Amino acid sequence: xxxxxxxxxxxxxxxxxxASGQISFSSGGLQYMxxxxxxxxxxxREYGEEQEIRKDRGGGSDASRLTVPGWLRQIKKLFPKQxxxxxxxxxxxxxxxxxxLTDPEVLxxxxxxxxxxxxxxxxxxxxxxxxxxxxxxIVRKVAAEIARKLEQEVRISFFGQLNRNSSSPVKSARNLxxxxxxxxNLKNYDREKExxxxxxxxxxxxxxxxxxxxxxICVDESGSMLDSVIHSAIMxxxxxxxxxxxxxxxxxxxxxxxxxxxxxxxxETLMSVQLGGGTNIAGALSYCEGLIDFPFxxxxxxxxxxxxxxxxxxxxxxxxxxxxxxxxxxxxxxLDMDANxxxxxxxxxxxxxxxxxxGAMTPEELAAWMGKIIA
Numbered sequence: 001x002x003x004x005x006x007x008x009x010x011x012x013x014x015x016x017x018x019a020s021g022q023i024s025f026s027s028g029g030l031q032y033m034x035x036x037x038x039x040x041x042x043x044x045r046e047y048g049e050e051q052e053i054r055k056d057r058g059g060g061s062d063a064s065r066l067t068v069p070g071w072l073r074q075i076k077k078l079f080p081k082q083x084x085x086x087x088x089x090x091x092x093x094x095x096x097x098x099x100x101l102t103d104p105e106v107l108x109x110x111x112x113x114x115x116x117x118x119x120x121x122x123x124x125x126x127x128x129x130x131x132x133x134x135x136x137x138i139v140r141k142v143a144a145e146i147a148r149k150l151e152q153e154v155r156i157s158f159f160g161q162l163n164r165n166s167s168s169p170v171k172s173a174r175n176l177x178x179x180x181x182x183x184x185n186l187k188n189y190d191r192e193k194e195x196x197x198x199x200x201x202x203x204x205x206x207x208x209x210x211x212x213x214x215x216x217i218c219v220d221e222s223g224s225m226l227d228s229v230i231h232s233a234i235m236x237x238x239x240x241x242x243x244x245x246x247x248x249x250x251x252x253x254x255x256x257x258x259x260x261x262x263x264x265x266x267x268e269t270l271m272s273v274q275l276g277g278g279t280n281i282a283g284a285l286s287y288c289e290g291l292i293d294f295p296f297x298x299x300x301x302x303x304x305x306x307x308x309x310x311x312x313x314x315x316x317x318x319x320x321x322x323x324x325x326x327x328x329x330x331x332x333x334x335l336d337m338d339a340n341x342x343x344x345x346x347x348x349x350x351x352x353x354x355x356x357x358x359g360a361m362t363p364e365e366l367a368a369w370m371g372k373i374i375a
Contacts, residue, residue, distance in 0.1 A: 031078065038074045041066045042087060045095040068099050072109040085113055092119045104130050110138070117142040118226055121273060136267055143266040147234050153364045154238050157371035158245075177202045213297050213374050215239055216248040216288050220304035223275045227336035231363050232303050233269040235335070240264045244374060248291050252284035253277035254309065280310035285318045295326035299370065303332045306344040306351075316350060323355045328373060334360035 066074070075084050088110060091097040100106050101123050110116055120127075120135045127135050180202040188197040217239075219225070219232045229251070239247040240263045248260040249269065254277060262268040281304055292298045300322060308315050322329050331351055333341035341360040352358040361369065 034074065035078050037066065038071055038078060038087075041071050042091055042095065042097075068097065068103065068106050069109065072100075072106060076109070081111065085111055085115060089115050089119075092123075098123060098126060101135065102126055102131055104134060107131060107134050107138075112138045112141045112145075114142060114146070114230070117230065117270075121226065121230075121270060122223075122275060124271060136271060139270055140267045143230075143234055143237075143270065146231070147238060147266070150234065150363050150367075151238050154235070154367040155242075157364075157367040158242055158374070212244055212246055213299060214246045214248065214291070214293065215370070216250065216291050216298065216300045218250045218252065218284050218288050218300065218302045218304075220279060220281065220284075220302075221251045221253055221273050221275060222277065222279055222305070222307075224305055224342065225303065226275060227338075228303050228332070228334055229273055229275075230270065231335045231337075233266045233273075235363050235366065236263050236269070237266040248288075250284060250288055250291075252280065252287075254280045254283070256284050256287045258287070278309040279304070279307060281306070281308050282310050282314040282318045285315070285322065289318065289322055292322070292325065292327055298327040299330060299373065300327055301330045301332060301366070303335050305333060305342060306331070306347040308344070308347065312347060312350075315347070316354070319351055319356060320354055329356040330366075330369075331356050331358045332361055332366070333358070335363060335366060337362055339365070 072088075075087050079087070088100065092100055100110060101120065117139055120139060124132070124135060181198065181200070182196065184200060184202065185196055185198050188199055189195075190197055217232055217236050219229055221229055233249070236247055236249040239245045247263050248258070249263045251257050251259060251269075251273060253274065257272065259269050259272060262272070281302070285300075285302065288300055288302075292300070319329060329351075331348070333343035333348065339360040339362050348358045357369075
């Protein structure tokens with residue numbers, strides 16, 4: 001019976017206040033009424049001009065008296081974090097509640113997460129003063145959290161091949177020296193039980209390599225590439241800390257901005273991004289070509305959907321020159337945790353035929369791929 005009441009309560013939340021005559025809240029009704037009020041505050045916007053009529057019809061309701069800060073406090077009290085993030089995203093993206101990002105009191109209450117980071121980057125032109133500083137702090141927190149998750153995998157990819165002539169005190173399954181472990185424990189073999197008793201387990205050391213490569217990350221800042229822009233900036237920041245890499249970062253639309261001076265500061269990089277506008281990939285690659293000093297120790301990572309606005313023949317000609325110089329050209333049609341690309345397949349096929357690596361990657365896959373090239 002309790003389960004049926006719970007199902008009815010949830011259906012009432014889905015249907016909203018118009019279903020009050022047919023379905024009433026049962027046990028826990030007070031909390032469900034609070035939930036309904038905060039959901040109605042947001043989703044009544046779906047009715048457009050009818051919203052004010054609905055508020056009048058429900059005269060005296062809590063939903064009509066809620067403010068944005070009060071709404072934020074309520075949803076955090078009533079719903080789990082994941083649901084709160086969905087509600088905040090709907091408020092910003094679907095219903096244009098931009099006061100979430102222009103009111104300091106409201107912004108302070110938002111959950112720092114990747115979706116909020118993306119919205120800040122899209123709406124940062126509306127911010128100034130205290131709000132802008134708070135937004136930068138959110139960008140810093142989210143970027144640092146993403147970097148923390150990626151940095152360890154990146155370092156493992158770059159800090160060397162296994163040195164099988166040296167043992168290591170670092171006990172990691174990744175470093176396990178199976179042959180030596182078996183060989184050194186053969187004397188402990190139990191003939192009756194037919195078992196090898198492991199008294200000592202041995203691990204390989206890792207060699208560090210410091211043969212420096214130049215990595216140029218060239219990022220299309222058009223709106224459709226936002227996820228890739230975020231991960232490119234963060235990966236550039238991680239790469240800049242590695243002694244074997246000299247990292248450059250360039251962003252572009254129809255113009256080119258060299259952010260190499262800020263490569264170790266993802267916040268400054270991300271807050272410099274101007275989303276939207278046209279795309280001149282060939283122009284950006286021509287600029288990056290000028291950053292190549294030693295082609296055979298240079299990797300140019302182009303992050304773009306390959307929808308060229310400046311003419312494809314110039315794009316192909318520039319790419320051909322980079323590849324023939326001996327530099328490695330990597331064209332990433334997506335660089336994010338999902339690696340779901342949307343790109344010009346004809347251009348991708350043409351560049352692949354020239355000798356460029358073309359594909360979508362997660363940041364971890366990019367690090368592993370680069371680690372193998374540099375090894």
